[in-house]
Amino acid sequence: MNGNVMFSRPAWIALAVVAAAAAALPVLHLAFPPGHALHVSAYAMGLCGKFMCYALAALALDLVWGYTGILSLGHGLFFALGAYAHGMYLMRAIGRDGVYQSDLPDFMVFLDWSAFPWYWAGTGSFWYCMALAILVPGVLAFVFGYFAFRSRIKGVYFSIITQAMTYAFMLLFFRNDTGFGGNNGFTDFKRILGHSVTAPETRAVLYLATLACLVGALLLCRWIAASKLGRVLQAVRDAESRLMFIGYDPLRFKLFVWTLSAMLCGVAGALYVPQVGIINPSEMSPANSIEIVIWAAVGGRGTLIGPILGAFTVNGLKSWFTAAFPDLWLFALGLLFILVTLFMQKGILGLWKRKEKTAAAAVPAAPAPTTEKEAA
Amino acid sequence: MNSVVKREGLDTAHGVILYLDDVTVSFDGFRALNKLNLEIEVGELRCIIGPNGAGKTTMMDVITGKTRPTSGSAYFGQTMDLARMSEHQIAGAGIGRKFQRPTVFEQHTVFENLELAIRMDKGVRRTLFARLDSAQRDRMADVLRLVRLHGQENRPAGLLSHGQKQWLEIGMLLMQEPQLLLLDEPVAGMSDAETARTAELLNELRGRHSIVVVEHDMGFVAEIAQQGKVTVLHEGSVLAQGRMDQVQADDKVIEVYLGR
């Protein structure tokens, strides 16, 4: 718990090893021809890249949920907004190669629009869109959070309004008139900064960028969690009112992590969209946000590494199951969630930690009144 | 312990640190406080007693911003209108409080509980970059010893016993270095010996901080009140006020509170 060291030495080493191994994938992908024993397929690399985006979202969620006790059922929205922001650039980058050979994206031509709506202004610039990918979720989170935290909305009340928010955005984005491609969203991207999105080198670079962002975000979150601010956040989670009486303004702290977390999610979304090749409003569906929560819970919340592990585990299993047992995989996944909750209270990471220090098990399950607070 | 640092904005020119003026708090028609008037002087140690439900805790709630008065006003110093300040602003302005039911950060260690309480700028940026300096460390060590939790500093506070939590909360209060300390039943659940220790501690703090203590333990009250004022609350307003021996002899007080 305590400590100004960000990681223990073995943890640093483990992180370095895993990061290096992950960084090796694209090298193997490029260096060896398909069929070679050491070749890593575009599929495998793409999968891994996609999972890293998910992991980044789960990590961001963990900062607000695991540390600060704010259960967001709307992080999928921030993720999707980041993705849409980058998607706008990618749509612009298609240029006149679309079906209708217009400067406008096909869906706008189809809606008989003759010019870009105002909010598309400047989206031809990659960096502007990158900024949007961070700022749009950030500003939305800030405004939403400011009002919600100021009104002292807590617990499930907060969770449910975040869910209402993402649901409302989903419906809004489904509308064709909203100007983001309606149900189909954005797809059929051609190039990014002049490079073909399907070129192996582009993929490798995207992959590496994702890896860098993930590691960077992990270090950032870890640093925050280990700082005194991290302990204040945990105090917000456990006894917010007590915190006020020793002079902290929980609003600011909550707003800080909440906004930061939304921005990290935006980054994850921005990295996600060129790698999977599509963004559409179903990414904003409430179920997607719940899934992010589940990755964090499966991996072990409040641990930062846990959510990353969780995102990989759940999605890895899902990818495997949907191909291996297409008819039955939901049983397996459902069962996994139940078993994890029942037998691994601290998620996957808990298993390993338990071995590490048995003493930690002495921490009792929170007593009844506290849990009521959490529930209410 | 070092003396209280003068805080910005607190104006105690008239020697009074807290004014409660005709404060009324009603809950759905029930008046927990009824036109309560109270003044606490700078450096004073005031004991407040009164029957269960007299409104003592509610009074502290009003002072700390937890409850807003239905009518009347509460001022910290000459200028700070407590009814217009939020809880954290009040705490930041220099009012510290120990709750009747011990409330500590259960998931944090004893050490972290004290660390969080340390007096400093409690903004986001400062907190993010905060490092303990050696003076602060020393102070924490002092306080740990004072509340007799040394050796326990790495235990999660949730694992402490009831009495230990009481102590820890007092410790946090000390770390906060407030100008006005509000102690709601500080010795409830403490053994006689511990009560005596607490009395000693308060006597030590006397003069350096203004202190308001609510207690039902008459022995303890007598020990810390010394020749100072004791206020008796009843049904939301002051029933009697005076030296301990005067109050104890007051018929009304005996009737509603002490019993025969």
Added chain:
Amino acid sequence: MLQVEQINQYYGAAHTLRGVSLAVEQGQCVALLGRNGVGKTTLLKCLMGVLPVARGAVSFNGRDITHWRPHQRAAAGIAYVPQGREIFARLTVEENLLMGMAVLPRREAAAIRDDVFELFPVLKDMLQRRGGDLSGGQQQQLAIARALLAKPRLIIFDEPTEGIQPSIIKDIGRVIRLLRGHGDIGILLCEQYFDFARELADRFVVLSRGEVVAAGPQSEMDGEHVRRHLAV
């Protein structure tokens, strides 16, 4: 009636109770003393079944209840006034009192006996208020009233005077004395307020670091070695 033999309890790796034994006889009041954090509450929780015991046995009226659930113990006639009151915060005072009679048959549990209102008149005025809105002392009174309503054979008090105004402490003392006077009720009283305990107790048990370090009849309670264990 209550027999505790060599019970041990652990919080994780911490050995909190180390072979504690004690007994409470019918009509007797036993005072449990000890400094903060020595394990008094833990012991009482073990007796109530809220915490499991690792080793040792608890029997009540000759029956081994070591592995009984709390509600079974309550049904057998043990009532508990916990430290921290544990009021049902969102139930009204009346409902809290009705909960006290959960073990009684429906017929007997229909109305609240008047004797508790005689003892704690304030509760009568506050029947429709939510338990959680009461002041600390009022809640403590409510907790005691709730326990009394169960018509228990053994009452376990964990610091019943905490936060209570002096006149009512006296009343509580009178009640305990009255209960003891009945002759068929056992009382286990954990108390920090030494004078109060000494006045009421027939026997005492002193706990230190999870062990019984002294025990004996009330007459020995002021003895040097008892005081030593209570001093800081």
Added chain:
Amino acid sequence: MKTWRYLLCSAALVLQGSVGLVAHAAVAPAALQALAGDDPDARMQAVSDIAAQADDDAARVLHALKNETLYATPDGKVFIVDGGSAVDAASGKAVTAPATLDGIVVNNRLRGAVDAALSGLALLSPQRAERLAAARSLQGSEPDAAQTALLRKAAAAETDAEIAALLRQLTATADLRAADTATRRDAALALAGSTDPAVRRTLQAMLAPAGSGGEPDAAVRAAARAALDAIDSRAARTEFIGNLFYGISLGSVLLLAALGLAITFGLMGIINMAHGELLMIGAYTTYGCQALFRHYLPGAVDWYLAAALPASFIVAALAGMALERTVIRWLYGRPLETLLATWGISLMLMQLVRTLFGAQNVEVANPAWMSGGVTVLGTLVLPYNRIAIIAFAFLVVGAVWLVLTRTRLGLFVRAVMQNRRMADCVGVPTGRIDMMTFGLGSGIAGLGGAALSQLGNVGPDLGQAYIIDSFMVVVLGGVGQLAGTVIAALGLGEVNKLLEPVAGAVLAKIAILVFIIVFIQRRPQGLFALKGRSVE
């Protein structure tokens, strides 16, 4: 126009009392052959010819045509086939059905003609209900002046006030074309009470500029304008009342969907993501009951709901109790973990249903007494199934309220949910109460599912459609507040339905969500928040 011709010839025949006289005449084979043929106009004519016969045989053939039990051989012989038995339509004799039979195709045009012909036959039926239905079915088309006489006759013969009024309105429509201005004006005024959309059209046409087919006489125009205004203002009122009703109806659906959750989540604090699947279990149980009735008690199939309600309660409650004992009981005090586990349960239950019943929806039919609706204020149809569901929702709420507040069990439930350990210490068997409470919540969800099956899909995704709304309702009302849940459900239903005509379904839904977000800002603990210390 056509409709009228069929009606009037048959009605005319009946008026002349000819029904008895022509009884037992066989249906002309030529008409039947045409009916079985390909030429649409010939088929229409055939219906007309058969209707003109206006006897029981004709009625039987027309009914058979309408009910898809009329078959033909390739050479145009027509048979009525009902189950195993066949009747030669031409002779009315029972025969064995030839092997080459093929159903006679009816399209809407033909069906309309058949309906009108049958209504014509029914207009003078001794059964009031049949006459009323017949008179109603005549609304919406315009008679010409020559046909009015017959209607007048029917109206004169009519003893029932409501039917007579309908018929009079029909004749008034015709009078609008009378040569006499006074007649036209009276007719226009008489039509102010009409609810027939066709009347409105006619009146509006009268107000067109006189040159382009409008009414030339100013007084008649004024009368028409007045009648039109009366009709429009009544229509606006009716529409508003309709929206109110739709709101209550939607609210009651939300309520039924959310009520179980108000217990499992509101009271017990379990973030029960499998709540939707408990609804689904209730709905599938209803489906199962319907199937059993269809198979074993085909005569009583309309009463399958009587068995389905208790059955869906019990099945869902048992499922809930099983979940509670195996999974959820380990998670008390860890509410957020319940989200994860119940999500897993939800996935498994959905897949289980997919495996057992298929991914497609299954059919749950409204019992006959719940099909259709009652017409009020002339045009507003309140479907019986909606009315039944509103009533049912309030019944269930009442029952739950009684159980929770008026019984010892209810007290124990609330106590256990607030402080499980202390409830245990005062002697409440908490395990059993937990199980029963979760079972109760689940059972109510099952009831909700049974009710929802009467309105919408019964499929593996049924639960997913309601889960989000259910959570919104419970949270908006204030967690643990039954009254809040009721108000929130009805409130959301109303707001939604009042917005929808203005904003459209999509924007209305978005507006509702924004409303919820804003509302919670004002009341961070929901509509019925507790105040005071007890909340902390």
Added chain:
Amino acid sequence: TDTIKVGILHSLSGTMAISETSLKDVALMTIDEINAKGGVLGKKLEPVVVDPASNWPLFAEKARQLIANDKVAAVFGCWTSVSRKSVLPVFKELNGLLFYPVQYEGEELEKNVFYTGAAPNQQAIPAVEYLMSKEGGGAKRFVLLGTDYVYPRTTNKILRAYLKSKGVKDSDIDEAYTPFGHADYQTIVANIKKFAAGGKTAVISTINGDSNVPFYKELGNAGLKATDVPVVAFSVGEEELRGVDTKPLVGHLAAWNYFQSVKNPVNTEFIKKWKAYATAKKLPNAGGAVTNDPMEATYVGIHMWAQAVEKAKSTDTDKVIAAMGGQTFQSPSGFTLTMDATNHHLHKPVMIGEIKGDGQFSVVWKTKAPLRAQPWSPFIKGNEGKQSM
């Protein structure tokens, strides 16, 4: 290897499972059928089934997995347009082959895709023509009602242009959309009623998926009969009607290129095979198994692909594409369907059916011969130059 792998990419879970599951099953049945006759090029077909779980990015991932890892020769799959859009880039990049069996909005033409479902001119326009005819009731006013996404929106855009060209005024057209999964049609049905008061009205429904049941139930109970206000649907088939009590809906219409009730030997055989398959594989609800248009389109698609492979003597994508053009197949619809060499769409007959009490359709109108698809609808501006495609 001695088998040829083919991919089946239909959602078996999530919201689209309701429609797509039976396409997976019919695909497996068709593959069994081909294998029973000796397979293709002398090799057995080996189906690779995956579940993209109604999740569009997962569609793309699974498509890549099928093509790149499993090396399937062709993929049969997708239902919603968005799922097709999400896999398109993958098929283009890896030069795969997709057979798409569902009616859709057009505005697309990809070399790597063969469209065996209808384009708007093969379904929507004939249906509206029919409604305007005397036989269809001579509708003058139209409610265009759909789920809010691209297929309904595009279809309605085309229909609006078409109706205008037929002299229907804008005030006689009402367009309304509901979100996916919308379940409360009270207001909508009331509005239809109100609108219908203005003259002979027909409703053109592009409501998709789960919303249809509540819509039809509301319609039935609110007393809107098909003889008054007929509803013609483009996404409601025999499979969807299994979840509805159709007695109150008799007479409402659907337009497709195939109905189960079509009478011809090929269809009789097709239905028989499907029922036998459902029973043999113990599919849930096998007793009530029905066929529908997208199933037929799947069936036709797989057979045509097999024929093309035989013709090309290879499973190589480019060779198969070349061989697909002009392939014909005697389909259960009773017509011999041809694959258009230039636009990759099937020539299809159009049929209009009215719902019967037993959940089947009676065909009340059909084209004499298959129509060529116009993926680029002439009713959409900017498509003028694309009519030769």
